[in-house]
Amino acid sequence: xxxxxxxxxxxxxxxxxxxxxxxxxxxxxxxxxxxxxxxxxxxxxxxxxxxxxxxxxxxxxxxxxxxxxxxxxxxxxxxxxxxxxxxxxxxxxxxxxxxxxxxxxxxxxxxxxxxxxxxxxxxxxxxxxxxxxxxxxxxxxxxxxxxxxxxxxxxxxxxxxxxxxxxxxxxxxxxxxxxxxxxxxxxxxxxxxxxxxxxxxxxxxxxxxxxxxxxxxxxxxxxxxxxxxxxxxxxxxxxxxxxxxxxxxxxxxxxxxxxxxxxxxxxxxxxxxxxxxxxxxxxxxxxxxxxxxxxxxxxxxxxxxxxxxxxxxxxxxxxxxxxxxxxxxxxxxxxxxxxxx
Amino acid sequence: xxxxxxxxxxxxxxxxxxxxxxxxxxxxxxxxxxxxxxxxxxxxxxxxxxxxxxxxxxxxxxxxxxxxxxxxxxxxxxxxxxxxxxxxxxxxxxxxxxxxxxxxxxxxxxxxxxxxxxxxxxxxxxxxxxxxxxxxxxxxxxxxxxxxxxxxxxxxxxxxxxxxxxxxxxxxxxxxxxxxxxxxxxxxxxxxxxxxxxxxxxxxxxxxxxxxxxxxxxxxxxxxxxxxxxxxxxxxxxxxxxxxxxxxxxxxxxxxxxxxxxxxxxxxxxxxxxxxxx
Numbered sequence: 001x002x003x004x005x006x007x008x009x010x011x012x013x014x015x016x017x018x019x020x021x022x023x024x025x026x027x028x029x030x031x032x033x034x035x036x037x038x039x040x041x042x043x044x045x046x047x048x049x050x051x052x053x054x055x056x057x058x059x060x061x062x063x064x065x066x067x068x069x070x071x072x073x074x075x076x077x078x079x080x081x082x083x084x085x086x087x088x089x090x091x092x093x094x095x096x097x098x099x100x101x102x103x104x105x106x107x108x109x110x111x112x113x114x115x116x117x118x119x120x121x122x123x124x125x126x127x128x129x130x131x132x133x134x135x136x137x138x139x140x141x142x143x144x145x146x147x148x149x150x151x152x153x154x155x156x157x158x159x160x161x162x163x164x165x166x167x168x169x170x171x172x173x174x175x176x177x178x179x180x181x182x183x184x185x186x187x188x189x190x191x192x193x194x195x196x197x198x199x200x201x202x203x204x205x206x207x208x209x210x211x212x213x214x215x216x217x218x219x220x221x222x223x224x225x226x227x228x229x230x231x232x233x234x235x236x237x238x239x240x241x242x243x244x245x246x247x248x249x250x251x252x253x254x255x256x257x258x259x260x261x262x263x264x265x266x267x268x269x270x271x272x273x274x275x276x277x278x279x280x281x282x283x284x285x286x287x288x289x290x291x292x293x294x295x296x297x298x299x300x301x302x303x304x305x306x307x308x309x310x311x312x313x314x315x316x317x318x319x320x321x322x323x324x325x326x327x328x329x330x331x332x333x334x335x336x337x338x339x340x341x
Numbered sequence: 342x343x344x345x346x347x348x349x350x351x352x353x354x355x356x357x358x359x360x361x362x363x364x365x366x367x368x369x370x371x372x373x374x375x376x377x378x379x380x381x382x383x384x385x386x387x388x389x390x391x392x393x394x395x396x397x398x399x400x401x402x403x404x405x406x407x408x409x410x411x412x413x414x415x416x417x418x419x420x421x422x423x424x425x426x427x428x429x430x431x432x433x434x435x436x437x438x439x440x441x442x443x444x445x446x447x448x449x450x451x452x453x454x455x456x457x458x459x460x461x462x463x464x465x466x467x468x469x470x471x472x473x474x475x476x477x478x479x480x481x482x483x484x485x486x487x488x489x490x491x492x493x494x495x496x497x498x499x500x501x502x503x504x505x506x507x508x509x510x511x512x513x514x515x516x517x518x519x520x521x522x523x524x525x526x527x528x529x530x531x532x533x534x535x536x537x538x539x540x541x542x543x544x545x546x547x548x549x550x551x552x553x554x555x556x557x558x559x560x561x562x563x564x565x566x567x568x569x570x571x572x573x574x575x576x577x578x579x580x581x582x583x584x585x586x587x588x589x590x591x592x593x594x595x596x597x598x599x600x601x602x603x604x605x606x607x608x609x610x611x612x613x614x615x616x617x618x619x
Binding site: 027047050051090091093094097098101102103105106109110113114117118121122125127162163165166284285287288291292295300302303 | 353354355357358361362365366369399403406407421422424425426428429430431433558559560561562565568569572594597598601602603
């Protein structure tokens with residue numbers, strides 16, 4: 001149903017039994033206040049308009065936001081608001097401090113997590129559902145080329161899990177991340193109607209997505225991959241810019257030797273997540289075994305060294321399984337979607 | 342680190358990130374931000390003492406937007422971090438100020454409806470507990486609630502036990518250990534008494550067990566938290582002379598191996614005491 005104003009929309013919503021009381025309770029306001037807004041007797045503060053949007057039934061939120069934007073000259077919704085710039089200065093400062101002061105063992109983790117912690121609040125202030133993952137290039141194979149990417153640190157808001165790091169998997173040419181790393185250009189897609197020119201295989205809960213490459217001196221180390229439960233979530237210039245800014249900052253989490261010139265990126269199409277999972281589930285125990293063996297041999301590997309060795313081992317196994325899958329035709333986009341259904 | 346800062350893990354960017362991650366794990370493990378207080382009627386002004394990078398206060402402000410949440414911490418870096426996070430999330434009901442919980446607090450009497458404090462044992466010297474709790478009572482309004490959480494943990498990893506032993510020895514030397522021996526911090530059995538002695542009424546205790554053993558789905562996240570803690574505790578251990586650099590490096594390696602293994606079992610016990618100001 002099309003409404004002429006957000007007041008008209010709100011009138012419709014609170015006409016449903018119990019909705020006025022529910023909304024008033026969520027907002028911590030008297031129910032009569034909502035009636036006054038609808039009648040135009042009083043004007044809500046911008047913060048209350050933000051909150052009201054958050055507690056409206058899902059199907060009304062986008063139209064409500066559009067109607068409010070049409071009425072107010074000043075930005076109301078926080079994702080495009082000025083404080084983002086202000087908090088960005090502190091973020092830049094703290095990332096640079098982490099780069100300067102963190103111990104070698106902790107530097108990459110500290111910078112990645114600092115950026116993700118900021119991004120999760122800024123990109124999803126209404127807790128509608130977002131997942132943000134840092135994706136790294138695997139080291140070059142014996143032919144000197146990079147054939148896959150792997151997910152590393154990740155965070156989410158419901159319906160995704162809070163910590164996504166243990167769900168890491170390989171990504172290849174079939175993925176949005178693979179496309180963005182190969183082209184070294186940021187890209188946003190609506191996955192329910194993704195154009196064929198951008199490869200993208202929607203994962204569970206994912207309706208729209210964006211990826212931005214992590215670049216230094218025209219070489220690429222990976223990308224930041226952001227998924228949303230909402231359609232067209234990255235269509236606004238403000239969000240697109242925010243994600244690309246996070247990718248710029250994440251470049252400080254990588255060592256110079258982890259960036260590769262574009263001609264060495266030669267990604268393969270990889271098996272779907274469900275096919276990779278049984279192999280990846282062995283990751284943690286293999287890392288422990290590798291560390292224990294190295295300690296016993298009195299040549300101890302750090303956890304990062306052991307993890308990288310195991311990732312390379314698993315990459316080879318996943319690649320090998322791909323040859324089998326290609327011959328049986330089991331690794332298709334349609335097949336992956338069928339698995340999710 | 343400021344000279345007023347007695348926090349044993351110090352101030353680093355890594356510690357701010359670690360504590361923020363730990364907040365998320367604890368909230369998830371405790372089934373919410375205020376699981377013992379399902380009814381927030383009458384609560385509007387909330388203080389979070391020693392808030393660190395502000396994770397709990399920010400999530401509370403996010404979830405209950407009618408609350409005014411203020412976090413205080415002795416560390417200006419933590420406060421800058423928390424303030425930036427509040428701005429990033431557009432939370433104008435969450436604010437943060439630099440303040441030392443070991444000193445008189447810059448608030449009038451009867452200011453807050455709820456005072457939350459977690460893991461004070463990391464910085465309160467053993468002879469200052471009564472003063473700290475009395476000050477928290479002063480700034481609560483009559484009928485206001487204190488919510489105070491401390492922790493102990495146990496597990497099958499010998500390297501964690503060794504890391505803890507170093508920490509307790511160092512805390513003893515720094516005058517921050519209450520227990521008679523050096524096998525635990527010793528704060529949890531005393532919490533009820535501290536609250537009662539400070540004049541709180543209706544004191545009750547709620548315990549949570551956060552299992553992060555192999556197979557729980559959170560093992561890796563906790564392992565990261567504990568590993569980073571052992572890295573960050575190194576300066577404290579070295580400064581108090583409880584271990585050499587080589588011993589600490591070897592320990593770090595073993596912590597990583599053991600905490601990720603599939604025969605690793607550990608539980609983190611959190612005790613929350615709640616009391617009402619008459």
